[in-house]
Amino acid sequence: MTPYHRMLPSNHAMDGGLRTSTTGQQLPNARTLRVALMSDGRVHNKRFTQLITYLPLIMTADTTTVHDTINYVLFTRTCCAPGGELNPMCMPIEVPTDDLHLRRSNVRCLNLTRAITYQALGCAPNSLPPERINTSPPLLDLSSLYGNDQLSVNRSRQMRGGLLRADVIKGKEWPPNGNPVCFLNQPPRETRCHDSGHFSINSLVGIQLLGIWQYRNHNYLARILQQINPCWDDQTLFTVARDINIAYYQHIVYYELMPALMGHEFLLRNNIIYNTYGHVDDYDDSLEPRVSIEYVMGTRWFHSIQEGRLQLYSKEGRLLDELAMVDYSLRPGGMMINNTFEGATQGSFRQPCADVDYLVDPDVGERILGPLQFASDVTASDINKGRDMGLPSYNKYRQYCGLPVAKTFDDLYNWMPKDQVDVLARTYEYIDDLDLMAGILAEKPMHGAIMGPTLACIMADQLLRWRRADRFWYENSIHPGAFTPDQLYEIRKISMARIICDHGDSVDSVQPFAFLLPGIRNEIVDCSTIPAPNLETWRDQRCAVNVTSENFKPTLYNLSDLTLDDLTGIPIDYNQF
Numbered sequence: 001m002t003p004y005h006r007m008l009p010s011n012h013a014m015d016g017g018l019r020t021s022t023t024g025q026q027l028p029n030a031r032t033l034r035v036a037l038m039s040d041g042r043v044h045n046k047r048f049t050q051l052i053t054y055l056p057l058i059m060t061a062d063t064t065t066v067h068d069t070i071n072y073v074l075f076t077r078t079c080c081a082p083g084g085e086l087n088p089m090c091m092p093i094e095v096p097t098d099d100l101h102l103r104r105s106n107v108r109c110l111n112l113t114r115a116i117t118y119q120a121l122g123c124a125p126n127s128l129p130p131e132r133i134n135t136s137p138p139l140l141d142l143s144s145l146y147g148n149d150q151l152s153v154n155r156s157r158q159m160r161g162g163l164l165r166a167d168v169i170k171g172k173e174w175p176p177n178g179n180p181v182c183f184l185n186q187p188p189r190e191t192r193c194h195d196s197g198h199f200s201i202n203s204l205v206g207i208q209l210l211g212i213w214q215y216r217n218h219n220y221l222a223r224i225l226q227q228i229n230p231c232w233d234d235q236t237l238f239t240v241a242r243d244i245n246i247a248y249y250q251h252i253v254y255y256e257l258m259p260a261l262m263g264h265e266f267l268l269r270n271n272i273i274y275n276t277y278g279h280v281d282d283y284d285d286s287l288e289p290r291v292s293i294e295y296v297m298g299t300r301w302f303h304s305i306q307e308g309r310l311q312l313y314s315k316e317g318r319l320l321d322e323l324a325m326v327d328y329s330l331r332p333g334g335m336m337i338n339n340t341f342e343g344a345t346q347g348s349f350r351q352p353c354a355d356v357d358y359l360v361d362p363d364v365g366e367r368i369l370g371p372l373q374f375a376s377d378v379t380a381s382d383i384n385k386g387r388d389m390g391l392p393s394y395n396k397y398r399q400y401c402g403l404p405v406a407k408t409f410d411d412l413y414n415w416m417p418k419d420q421v422d423v424l425a426r427t428y429e430y431i432d433d434l435d436l437m438a439g440i441l442a443e444k445p446m447h448g449a450i451m452g453p454t455l456a457c458i459m460a461d462q463l464l465r466w467r468r469a470d471r472f473w474y475e476n477s478i479h480p481g482a483f484t485p486d487q488l489y490e491i492r493k494i495s496m497a498r499i500i501c502d503h504g505d506s507v508d509s510v511q512p513f514a515f516l517l518p519g520i521r522n523e524i525v526d527c528s529t530i531p532a533p534n535l536e537t538w539r540d541q542r543c544a545v546n547v548t549s550e551n552f553k554p555t556l557y558n559l560s561d562l563t564l565d566d567l568t569g570i571p572i573d574y575n576q577f
């Protein structure tokens with residue numbers, strides 16, 4: 001268990017309660033604010049695929065914790081019952097009678113609980129500001145796949161050939177069946193529930209897809225390594241396959257996903273990525289390996305670009321069906337019938353994500369928990385949870401990020417559309433009361449990016465911490481298991497498209513930049529043309545067996561065809577966005 005990092009000291013009410021206004025009053029109702037700022041609606045983005053939301057989800061499952069959500073979904077379901085608001089764990093959200101979307105329903109309250117803190121468990125005195133507990137290892141280390149502790153890691157292993165345990169169905173590997181968490185499966189047809197090192201592989205649709213691909217990738221790597229190095233034992237094969245799997249993930253996040261989200265130049269300027277073929281030794285032992293609470297609260301912004309519909313496509317790109325994505329959380333059994341997994345795999349790189357347009361998909365805004373709760377509004381929760389965490393006001397973060405501090409609501413016109421500023425001015429009494437989440441949701445995207453400057457600053461702060469506080473970061477040369485320059489060169493060829501080609505169900509073609517919709521300069525091509533790392537560079541001369549790369553690798557790629565841009569980022573002009 002680790003505490004979260006704080007970019008700024010907390011600002012709770014005197015009694016450790018939710019942040020209040022500058023005059024000590026309650027802040028505006030989170031549901032009223034959400035609906036005024038971002039109504040329900042469904043408009044598709046014109047550049048980005050669903051994958052742009054799926055990979056950040058894996059990062060969330062990897063580095064933060066879900067016990068607070070589990071608490072109000074399963075154990076504390078009574079915050080809206082008479083007297084519920086008196087429960088110190090509760091912070092229900094009132095739904096006004098004139099609510100734009102729920103006025104004709106009888107829903108007048110949304111169940112929500114406060115975070116479980118060190119104080120709530122009696123581990124810290126109440127005189128200290130309440131701090132939430134993180135049960136996940138906070139670095140980008142795929143604990144979402146391998147597990148949070150040694151026991152879980154060992155349980156998921158075959159203890160042979162470096163492999164993870166797996167069932168083979170339709171020629172593809174899946175984690176073994178037998179996890180009890182999939183209580184939204186609908187038996188008798190839906191029985192599958194994957195038992196990997198971490199339950200999250202069964203959780204949201206995006207994690208189910210990417211998690212399975214990463215699971216398969218581990219075994220794929222272990223098998224190739226064993227062919228090249230037959231003298232390696234199980235532990236060596238497992239460790240090296242895991243290191244490469246994590247390196248692929250870190251590389252795709254930093255050099256493919258983040259440039260698409262925040263712009264290549266922004267990342268280079270802030271030393272989050274580097275234009276180099278060599279190692280980057282920027283490990284800083286004074287930095288604590290933690291996730292900032294601002295990152296976890298701020299990246300809830302992705303809910304606003306989350307599509308509610310899960311479109312299923314054929315291999316030929318024909319739309320086959322559309323399902324409500326929120327009905328498939330904790331229900332991998334449903335994904336495994338009627339070719340849903342295959343269709344969703346094709347959809348992951350063909351279906352657009354939702355647009356950045358001050359709308360929330362109706363399923364995300366009204367029934368995010370699917371059958372688990374009649375009504376719930378994740379974006380209103382996002383606002384309330386920020387107050388529960390005692391996040392200081394939006395203006396304080398602007399100051400932290402070196403952005404001009406708004407003295408009046410009029411100052412926001414440079415940064416937000418007029419309609420959004422007008423809503424904020426109508427809803428809040430003082431500019432310094434503005435919630436961080438409200439500001440982030442209202443901001444216009446930065447030039448060349450999908451998000452505004454305050455969220456970009458919060459994410460950049462965390463991206464720097466993740467790489468610099470991690471002694472085992474894949475680009476680092478100063479640790480015993482560090483990759484050689486040749487191995488690093490190979491790792492830098494990996495892409496989201498390659499992962500989908502190698503591990504997606506029924507995929508034989510994909511566009512090279514899978515986070516971007518297929519189209520001109522990003523046409524769908526045969527998988528054999530997508531660059532792949534050559535694992536020959538892991539050959540251990542001590543094994544001295546004559547195995548050639550042709551034995552295990554279907555295609556060899558011509559490195560001289562690759563430019564530096566291919567290896568370090570996406571040479572695409574995001575300014576059109």
Ligand code: HEM
Pocket residue numbers: 053054056057060064065066068069204295296297299300302303306307325326329368369378381382385
């Ligand atoms: C259909 C897709 C999604 C569903 C059903 C979903 C559902 C949820 C729910 C129910 C919560 C808990 C809300 C609360 O307790 O207040 C949550 C929190 C969160 N979600 Fe999502 N979400 C989705 C997509 C995403 C995406 C694409 C991201 C991208 C980063 C994301 C990031 C987060 C984060 C960072 C949190 C907070 C976690 C924490 O408090 O530690 N979600 N989500």
